Amino acid sequence: MKFTKMHGLGNDFVVVYQKEPLKESPTELARVVCDRHRGVGADGLVFILPSERADFRMRIFNADGSEAEQCGNAVRCVAKYYYECISGAKKELTVETGAGIQRVWLDVADSRVDRVKVDMGVPVLQGEQIPVALSKDRVVEEPLEVDGRRFDITAVSMGNPHAVIFVDDAVGFPVEEWGPKIEVHPFFPKKTNVEFITVRSDRELDMRVWERGAGQTMACGSGACASVVASVLTGRTGRHVIVHLWGGDLEIEWSEADGHVYMTGPAEVVFEGKWLGADASF
């Protein structure tokens, strides 16, 4: 299996261009390929597949083998791959994902994709649709008891579920202690991604993330979008915000005009390789 290692702000992926639709779920393959000691090492395994509804389809499997509906950083990576390795023509693309058809705009210089803007869609705020175990139109700063500590959760789906928590110091927050406990809390029937946020100003946030199925990552595009939505809903920021992540910055806008969230950021190629299989030998 030929693959390309890519990343968006350090959120890293093994990207596979697959001309035929997947016949079965590559859960086990994702686990071994993403293993940082015995595999290539990545937060996720991502497939570029044919689509009848868009320029191509993306499927993403987390490092634990679970499939996610959405991945903002991976969409930017596969859009760069599609332009530089497959199409080389269109600077506006459509990508079919588990969160619907996403529109993408490429910023190209010298035939290389520099930055990518993605329409991340309209955030879902209704409790059962996120889903969380609360039937409310908006789940804003709901107290949740986790292992004896109270967290005020704002829940948002960007196609995938997010729990946004405002803290005094996101950069120094013990993400690895609390992230895994919140991820699997029964309040989230499909588990959740968890964002710890500190507001710097009405245009800037600091964010650290614990991702469902992948653990702490250097960046999460859908999480940055959910965090800006939560910040707007709670009156903490305006709608156009720079999110400072461990791996770098994302520009997020929750448009007042159409209600969609737009994410802009980089995508990088690291290397190409060939996966020889679990029992590989020369």
Ligand SMILES: N[C@@H](CCC[C@H](N)C(=O)O)C(=O)O
């Ligand atoms: N890193 C991603 C999100 C990947 C999927 C997530 N772990 C989930 O299970 O929902 C992003 O950039 O959005």
